[in-house]
Amino acid sequence: MSANPSLLQRLLPGTRRAPVHDFPGGVHPAEHKTVSNQTPITPGPRPAQLVLPLNMHLGAPARPVVAVGDQILKGQMLAEPTGAVSAALHAPTSGTVVALGPRPIQHPSGMDALCIVLAPDGEDRWAERRPVADHTRLGPGKLIALLRDAGVAGLGGAGFPTSVKVSLGDHQRVEQLIINAVECEPYITADDRLMRERADEILLGVQILQYLLNPHDTLIGIEDNKPEAIAALRAACAGSDVEIRVVPTKYPSGGEKQLIQLLTGKEVPSGSIPAQCGVVCQNVGTAWAVKRAVHDGEPLLSRITTVTGDAVARPGNYEVWLGTPVADLLHHAGVDKDRLGRLVMGGPMMGFTLHDPSVPVVKTSNCVIAASAEELPEPPPEQACIRCGACAEVCPANLLPQQLYWYAKTDDFERAQHHNLMDCIECGACAYVCPSHIPLVQYYRYAKGEIRTQTAEQIKADRARERFEARQARLEREQAEKEARRRARLEANRKKQEAAADSAPGAGDDKLAALKKEVGQASSAYKAAVKAAKTAEAQEADNAAELRARADSLKAEADRAKAALRDAKAAAPAQPAAAPAESSALADLKKAVGEASSAYKAAVKAAKNAEAEQSDDAAELRARADQLKAEADRLKAELREAKAAQGPAAAPAAPAPPKQDGDTPDSKTTVDKAAVDDDAAAKRQKRLKALKTAYNMAHKQYKEAHAAVERAERAGQDSDEALAAMHAKVEKLKAKADHCRDALDALVEQAKADILAHTGKDLKTLKLDAARAESALRDKADELERRRDTSDADTLETLNSELDALQEHAQLTRLALKTAVEEQGLVEE
């Protein structure tokens, strides 16, 4: 297959200028070039209307700068480029803008696109042109802007804006500038004729490109089936540093990637552009357009289009105004409509059939084949793939077309991609040789489309997930901040109370009570967290570990609170007012004992569970349980001692304190949420009531009026006017009722939002919290009831203190709910 280039070069020094590389595969379809390349380029038709699509080029469509009715001169800009990848659009001749709207265009899917429709006035009057004689005086920046404004885009293939292709990145170096003059598709001779007749202009264009790109080598690649064009180019390029490289005729040597491989031996890495391997490719036609734009000040207004095929009487190359309807062009070339069987825009290998000849010629339209049905017949029916491998033999991208076909057919896109479907250049060589007449390229286009859609959806899904995760993280952060604020507040309160206790004897009581409450809260928060973590673990939820960590931190908090309480208690006996303090200290101790023992129980249970499930941390849990037991025992001992010290008399006083602090949270909540404006709340409450009444009234009136109308209609006695008036009244009442309801809803929503703002919880959560606390309380009470007769005194005492803590919590949540509702002027139904 391909000869080793370096070896050949070394062996045959004289072949340095010859292309010594090859690309795999390729086919040799019948050329049919002489049909159209025997006559010089002639002007195209002068149609009654020009249809100029805004997206003639690849990239963002141009934005119209003219309006319907405007008088336009030849060369005047019709639409300006938008965005980075875009090109301008100009009037090919002078005339009037008659429409601006969707028209069918030359797209494989046959879809419509926004077009500017121009009616030529026949005078062909030029706008002012600004030729640049010496482009080096302009500088690269201005030159690139000039190309963009002149609407120059690739005339060979996809219509990529030239200004983008010649803008280099900072560190980009161009080793080879390749001018693609291969024109490997059968039938097409537009570039062939252009080179024969305008080689000098092409060279000037190439030199402008050289100036912009500063390449190491400039190579013109051309197939050996165009001897006249080669001679013309050779003559024009003599003495310049532009090298002509003749390549053997083989389809698709004009494919960008194949030509690069032919001339340089380089392969463009999959998924990247030639510039990444130091190569920039431009079509010869584009080079010519560049010259015209710069040296003659003529924007891209027309192009050379080959009209060929059995069904035209005068095949040849025409210099066609952009926007010329294909039908006009065909007519101009003498089409025989009866013979016309297949109309192809582009070449027979990669072009597409036109179903509507009214579509316009655009910047990329290099050829129109008006073929008779015998010339390009209906494809025979598709047969089974016999895996003969002929397709793989000719694939220039070295793919396995038969496998791609199989995967595309069975929608196995993953494997299709693994077999490099995306590297298929849709050259059609495989389908050309397939003995089973399988339209392989169509299968690949389908599969590629599906894959692109899937990828786009995947990206969308990923974005959504990222957004969701970001939101989640934000919420957690906010939660943590809130928690921190709360703690800070508690701390401040504690300090305040401590200060109060220090200054006022007898306040020790309060301080102790506050501390106790804190301990109770902390430990119940810890328990709740442990429970949540367990549930999460049981469900194998993702955040189990997190929850567990949270529980641990809460536990630390609870421990800290307990320690503070103990300290306080230790300090308390020193205070004068001994008895009540003592008794409350006793109660505290009891509660602590209760908490410790229930923590111990919970830990034992957790450890047991873990053991049963043979989970890793069972041992750890067990150790923790032991530790908790020790703690509980110690506390119990302490309690006993305290009791012994105090004497039996004090004991009955114990249950009192919790009730007593019942008020504290109330006042505190109010204080904490001090931001609430009482006045506003009251006002809102009033307004709410008023609105409710108004709504009820309006609704009632509306209902009555409605019923009245219906009655009247049924009776049929009233005149039409009267009925109409009644209807109007009903409508008015309805509107009023609706209005009231809306206002009411808005107010309630606002109140809810305020609750959220002040308490960090919405109404529903508050309600839920309250309900949960109540039911926990009930459960505990039941348990106490059940075990009253069977348990020892210590257990009962523990239970009792647990009950107290819960009671407190329930009260708190209830209060929070109530305050929230009241504050916001909402009346609970």
Added chain:
Amino acid sequence: MSLINAPSPHTSRHTDTGAVMRQVVYATLPGLAVLVWQFGLGSLLNVLWAVLVALTCEALFLRARGKPVAFYLKDWSAVVTAVLLGLALPSTAPWWLTLIGVGFAIVVAKQLYGGLGMNPFNPAMIGYVLLLISFPVAMTQWVAPGDAPAPADSLALFLGQTPADAFTGATPLDTFRTWAGDAEALAGRDILAGRLAGPGWEAVNLAFLLGGLYLLARRIITWQIPVAFLAGLALPALIAHQVDAARFAGPLFHLFSGGAMLGAFFIATDPVSAATSRLGRFIYALLIGLLIWVIRTFGGYPDAVAFAVLLLNLAAPFIDYYTQPRAYGHRKANKGANP
């Protein structure tokens, strides 16, 4: 003006699967001629009968599967299967043997798998192996070369009658296996005394080689499979022969006896059941050749083309898995069937 609306490309090389298959059939004609010359009319009768059976089975089954019969018969694939199986059968095979073999090949090995292009195994070889296992005696009787029965006797044999004379003789492969290791005895066997291999059989193989070269020249097949096949068979033979000429036959003997050339150019090249890429096909055929040498030398069956081909059919997906070509713009080839 009703215009054709079709995807690109709008032109084609104007080949079709039927034409490709017909070329294969034409390329077998020299081989068939030599078979008839050396072993009598039996081969021709069997080939014609096999084609008839194959077309009938295919048509019946296509109808049963609700497919357009004429359209599918036009791909000529059933004819190719029938011709190859008919050529592989001994010229003394009676009609019922061919009927069973071809029927099984078309119905079970091809249509039940979904028809052309879907069969993982070479249908002709499936039919052959079925017969070889079920009717080993009838399948291993060959006429002594040059001692071709008269047309009437061939017909009698074909119709399942036993003609007056007995025409059976050992093939060169059988003979060599029987006397392997005994240089003197080998030297005394006429059947081994050909220029390349045994007389008669070398002519058959030369004829198939000729047909194969025609297919190569017409680009119906590519060189990878036949070359690798023959190399896989000849190389081990060469080495072993150097070590012990009396025990191991030489490479030329292996290349020109039995079904070597038929296998290399016509059977292993069946694209449907072969590996996919060029490298894959090379490896695939190399292993077939190697396996044939191993079975011929150490196994119990007279020839081994069918077994070797079927075994490698089985391995083809595995070979494909590791031999995807390096696509343009990729630094190395992808491996495996999945990412």
